[in-house]
Structures are given as structure tokens and as C-alpha cells.
Amino acid sequence: MSSSKAANTNAFLVPQFSPKNYSSFFLAGALCCTISHGAMTPIDVVKTRIQIDPAFKSHSFASGARYIVASEGPRGLLTGFGPTAVGYLAQGGAKFAGYEFWKKKFVEIAGSQEAAVEHRTAIYLGAATIAEFFADILLTPLEATRIRLVSQRGYATGLVSGFTRLAREGGVRELYAGFLPILCKQIPYAIGQFTVNEYCHELVFRSITEESKQKISQSPTLKYSISLGSGIIAGFAAAILSHPADTLLSQINKGHGPTGSMSSRLVALAREAGFKGLFAGLGPRMIMTAGLVSSQFLMYGAIKDALGAPAGIEIHK
Template identity: 80%
Template sequence: MTSKAAPIAIPQFTSKDYSSFFLAGALCCTITHVAMTPLDVVKTRIQIDPAYRKLNMLTGTRHVIATEGPKALLTGFGPTAVGYLVQGGAKFAGYEYWKKKSVEFAGSQEAAVKYRTAIYLGSASVAEFFADILLTPLEATRIRLVSNRSYATGLVTGFTRLAREGGIRELYAGFLPIICKQIPYAIGQFTVNEYCHEIAFRSMSEETRRSLSSTNKFALQLGSGIIAGFAAAILSHPADTLLSQINKGHGPTGSMSSRLAALAREAGFRGLFAGLGPRMVMTAGLVSGQFLMYGAIKEALGAPPGLEIHKESSAAI
């Protein structure tokens, strides 16, 4: 007779715990995205402005400063701060929630470990989908401000004008491309980070792992975050390019899917990956910074660790 698989020890997160997850995710995402605003301005210009198409991050930054002044590098600051405040909270808290629910559905440690890739992919995807409902109108406003210098003076005027002139339809015109961008991004961010930690932990004894110094923990989190950031950038970049084009009003009329297909054909492979280098640098900084801050803020708030389902351990991290 074969023995039954042992049940997995699942933490019972409370509403206070999820509030802490939300706050930690909100703060880590809005802080990192706001810090990267200048890079994002130049990256977006490279994607959608022919005058920037042959420039790199350094020459593009110089061109922005020379033609518009240093203040232009902070274009879209307001929508970025608010958008990623709500999106980051929903994404990180949602990932914790859906991963826990998925492990409960699996029913045992053996099943959870066996299907951990599906759990990571599914949890990241569902959490990001709902987070993007909150993000899309603010991202549309940000891109409109960056791509059209005279569109509005900031978040409130830009959002109001976009809502007044286009309504809900225009605010959510980029929802399909944004989920095509953000879901692969979240998959790369969470799944690759989980596997980087798992690979590192496999090379350690349990005693070594439990006695890791603060410096070693920091190095592990930083390295895993950088690798996850590179993966997130590569997976999501084509849709990021199309999102910028859609929000600037490019492409033929028709359904969103037909517009995306037409823009993709027009851009070609090289066009879809225009600006990837700067975005990889930006995303590596974003993702690694987010994971470092997320863990630190959770600890400061007294929140419990997340549920770990790595292959060789069922302990919480």
C-alpha cells in the first residue's frame, strides 16, 4: 500500500495580513517606478518618436534635456505614482492570496511541489489581471503626457481630459495590450524569482540556509530580482511597445486585436524590441528593488512570511 501524501502546512493569513501585503506592495512599486520615471520617459520616446528611434539611453536623455529641459524627464510623474501604488498593492497581495488558494486546492505538499510552476504562473497571471483594471486608465494618462508634451499639465488635467474626450472607452483602450504586457511581466517577475531562490537553496544545507547572514540574504534577493527583472523585460517588451503606440493613437481603426496585429506587422521584429536595452536596465532595477523593499516593509509591519513551495522544503520564507 502506498502512503497518502502529507498535507502541506498552510498559513492562515488574516485580513490584517493581506492589508500589510497590499501596503508593502503598493509602497515598493510606487517608490521604484517613480524613481525610474526619467528612464521610462526616454524609453517611451525611443519607442514612439521617430526623432529618438536611433538614440540610446544616454543620448536620448541628453536630447530630452537639450530640447525640453531637465523637467521633461519627470513627465508622467503623477500617473506613475498613483497608478503603481494601486497596481503594486493589488499585484503583491493578490499573488500571496492566489498562491495560497492554489496550494490549498492542490491538497498536499507533494502535489503543490509537483505543480508549483503552474501555481506560480496562474497566481501571477490572475493577480496581475485584476491589478491592471486599476492601472490601465492611469497608464493611458501617463503615456499620453509623455508622448504629447502639450496634452496636459499633469495627472488631474490629463486624466480629466482623457476621460472627457474619450470616456471609458478611451481610458481602457489599452487594456488588452496592457494585460499582454503586464501578465508576462508578472510571470517573469514572480516565477523566475521563485526558481532563482529554489536553485540557490538547493546548493545549501538546511543549517547553512537557516544561518544566512544579512549580507548573504541581501545578495540572494538582489541577484534573484535582477535575473527576474531581465526575464520580465524580455517577455513583456513587444506588448509594451504596442501599448505605447496604441495610447498615442497609432494604428488603423477597428477592433483592438486587429489594431495590435497591424501595428506588430508594421513594426516588425526589430521595431517591437526597440528600446529593450534601456528597459532591461530599468526593469532589473525595478524588480530587484521591489523584492528587497517588499520583504523589508512586510517585516517592519510585522506581516507573516509568504508561503514557500520549493522542491526541497515546505517551510515558510
């Protein structure tokens, strides 16, 4: 009897999240992603044009933005705002809630605190990958619409007309033509975003005293400052890891590349672009992604706090 009580005392306890908690995670993720991606639309427009429009190959971000304003007016920088906002509303909710869900599941599978800590990298990678896969099912048709609006001026007047035309002319196949490259882009992005952010937080908390940890827990300013710094570093990592596939995704949705299977088209486009071409527009995208990821983590934490949602599971060393 006493040994049983001792075993229960040392039992590995994982916080249980309710459906309401997951709905809070989803809402917080949806809002932080749609707000951040919507705000970054002008940067994304310039980045996409540099990637796929020969007229922009020699342009920097600043000169590209000036060229768009001069030729299309300021509204040209907001091309694709509708599908961006709606697409990342759905994708963001599924990604953040999914990451919380799968991280908890993998911690439970590990079976002990020690095993979870030892295998935390695999847990981060697995949770980010699975969450992003399902989130991309929601995102892909709207991302295809966004890229078509940005790359093909005059294609449609906005989200509804662009999505309707793409669905009517190409059907499901055209809407999901970029699913494989978007997975190749978004999964490395999510891995960089979540895994690097987790390790940045771990490095901070391993290098400070218990007294400092108490001060941080009681100070929203300190807590959000750490979240901001970790998010910027995670954003740089996410941009670098995902940029080659981002370039290929833009090319696929523009209709470039040979016919055939998606994998053969991606290989052909990658060979044609070369190393330098695959990383065209990386500078603007690193700026954009650092702003995206850091602002998302800040807003995600703040919205969760406002909704009274619990903190995610911590498995830092």
C-alpha cells in the same frame, strides 16, 4: 482511532493569512512599486520616446536623455511622474497581495505538499496571471494618462489635468483603450517577475547546506543579497517577455494604428513594426526593469518585516 490520529498528524497544513496580513501585503506591494516606478520615471520617459517618436529612433538611451534635457529642460525627464506613482501604488498593492492570495489558494487546491511541489510552476503562473489581471484594471487608465503626457508634449500639466482631459474627450473607452495590450504586457511581466524569482531562490537553497541556510536566515545582509540577485535575473526575464506588448501599448495610447477592434489593431501594428521594431528600446527597459524588480523585492521584504507580516508560502522542491 489511531489511524485517524495518524492522518491528522500527517495532514497538509497551509498557513492561514488574516485580513491584517493581506493589508500588510497590499501596503508593502503598493509602497515598493510606487517608489521604484516613480524613481525610474526618467528612464521610462526616454524608453517611451524611443518607442513612439520618430525623432528618437536613432538615439541611444544616453543621447535620448541628453536630447530631452537640451530641448525641454531637466523637468522633461520627469514627465508623467504623477500617474506613474499613483497608478503603481494601486497596481503594486493589488499585484503583490493578489499573488500571495492566489498562490495560497492554488496550494490548497493541490491538496498535498507533494502535489504543490510537483505543480509549482503552474501555481506560480496561475497566481501571477490572476493577480496581474485585477491589478491592471486599476492601472490601465493611469498608464494611458502617463503615456499621453510623455508622448504628446503640452497635452496637460500633470496627472489631474491629463486624466480629466483624457476622460472628457475619450470617456471610459479611451481610458481603457490599452487594456488588452496592457494585459499582454503586464501578465508576461508578472510571470517573469514572480516565477523566475521563485526558481532563482529555489536554485540557491537547493545548492547550499543546512548550515548555510541557517546562516542566511539569521543574516539580513545575506538574505537581501539573494533577493537582490534573484530580482535582477527576474527583471531581465520580465523585460524580455513583456517588451513587444509594451511597444504596442505605447503605439495604441499615442493613437497609432488602423481603426477596428483592438486585436486587429495590435496585429496590424505588430506587422508594421516587425521583429526589430517590437524590441526597440529593449536595452534601456532591461536596465530599468532589473532595477525595478530587484528593488521591489528588497523593499517588499523589508516593509513586510517592519509591519510584522508573515513570510509568503514556500513550495520549493
